[in-house]
Amino acid sequence: MTSLRRSKFEIWAEVLEFCLRTKRTQTWLLRKTRLKTSAIKETLQFLLSRNLIEQLNDDDIIKYHTTDRGEEVLKRFYTLVNDYFDLNQSRDPHDNDSDRLV
Amino acid sequence: MEKIENKKNGLIQSQKSLYTKLKRINHLFKIHFSSLTLFFLFALGFIILWTYLLVTGQTTTDLAQRYGLFGTIVTIILTTVLSLLIIQIGIQIIFYGLFIIKGNRSLKQDKGDKRTRTALYHGIVPYITNFYAFFNRYSKEKFFNHYSKEKTTLVKLVRTFLFFNFFSGFYVIFLFTRFLDTGNGNFSINISMVILFLSMLFFWLMNLMTSFKIRNEIVKWEKLFPKLEEWAQELEQLSSEKSNFFEEEALL
Numbered sequence A: 001m002t003s004l005r006r007s008k009f010e011i012w013a014e015v016l017e018f019c020l021r022t023k024r025t026q027t028w029l030l031r032k033t034r035l036k037t038s039a040i041k042e043t044l045q046f047l048l049s050r051n052l053i054e055q056l057n058d059d060d061i062i063k064y065h066t067t068d069r070g071e072e073v074l075k076r077f078y079t080l081v082n083d084y085f086d087l088n089q090s091r092d093p094h095d096n097d098s099d100r101l102v
Numbered sequence B: 001m002e003k004i005e006n007k008k009n010g011l012i013q014s015q016k017s018l019y020t021k022l023k024r025i026n027h028l029f030k031i032h033f034s035s036l037t038l039f040f041l042f043a044l045g046f047i048i049l050w051t052y053l054l055v056t057g058q059t060t061t062d063l064a065q066r067y068g069l070f071g072t073i074v075t076i077i078l079t080t081v082l083s084l085l086i087i088q089i090g091i092q093i094i095f096y097g098l099f100i101i102k103g104n105r106s107l108k109q110d111k112g113d114k115r116t117r118t119a120l121y122h123g124i125v126p127y128i129t130n131f132y133a134f135f136n137r138y139s140k141e142k143f144f145n146h147y148s149k150e151k152t153t154l155v156k157l158v159r160t161f162l163f164f165n166f167f168s169g170f171y172v173i174f175l176f177t178r179f180l181d182t183g184n185g186n187f188s189i190n191i192s193m194v195i196l197f198l199s200m201l202f203f204w205l206m207n208l209m210t211s212f213k214i215r216n217e218i219v220k221w222e223k224l225f226p227k228l229e230e231w232a233q234e235l236e237q238l239s240s241e242k243s244n245f246f247e248e249e250a251l252l
Helices: A008-021 A026-033 A037-049 A070-087 B002-056 B064-069 B070-105 B124-140 B154-182 B189-235 B246-249
Strands: A054-058 A060-065 B140-143 B149-152
Touching: A008 A026, A008 A037, A008 A054, A008 A070, A008 B124, A008 B149, A026 A037, A026 A060, A026 B124, A037 A054, A037 A060, A060 A070, A060 B246, A070 B002, A070 B124, A070 B154, A070 B189, B002 B124, B002 B189, B064 B140, B070 B154, B124 B154, B124 B189
Parallel strands: none
Antiparallel strands: A054 A060, B140 B149
16 A cells, blocks of 8 residues: 555544554654655644644654544544444434534 | 543543444454355365366266256356356455455554553554555546446445355356266265365355445445545644534533
């Protein structure tokens, strides 16, 4: 799977999940996400600008960690997927306009 | 403080629920893959034995005995269809195997990790993205002419597999029940063929059941992905300010 094929939601959700439990460096994320340096920089910049991850200085090493807001966004992502696989779900998942982020 | 705890518990609950569902789906794929592999192996054994008997002339099929040349032609067609079925099952094994290997790698639970703050489960997003990559690979628009185009999706491919499995499998299994009646002089070969045939029948039925379930799952995924694209679009529209539009949902 090349990075060219991946869409925004895949990359953003993946980075948010990777940084959820442990602080991660850019190099670690680069290796795990298999993105180009420019692409990971752009992704981190985007997530930082939305306050979804925070930049921390850990022993002079810059690391990234998912913020509470990022956790909520990720939770929204999980809920969205969950709704589609909920066997006892009574409502149509397409009708959840009220659950929109903005 | 209570709010923060609620938020974290909500995230863990969402993760746990999703993890369980993805595990279930993964389990379904594994069963399907196992049934395909076992069917493939038994069918391979069966065709080797069958070809050996035909080539050495140790068996004369029921149809050949009754209808002469016509029966021989049917026997050849039947052997060809069985060979095609085996090839097709082999392709399916590669097809599902590629997906399952990646899926299994991503979906793991850290049971011994004491540092876990909120994420007890991980690999959920990589599993979904693996599925998405799989979808993208097989979703291509084909242009026949200026006026018509057709979208080849993973659902179509899975339906084709199901269709082929059902008809060719049915044809092979139904006709072989006729042939097995005739038998030959060698008792051990007879028994082996019957065992192989019954095993094939069992895994063929199992494969059909899991194929139907997989088709339903893939239809769900196909509907889900546009929603995830929407999630990304909504994320793009988020402002950098610390807003509280998630809090209401978290408190529910």
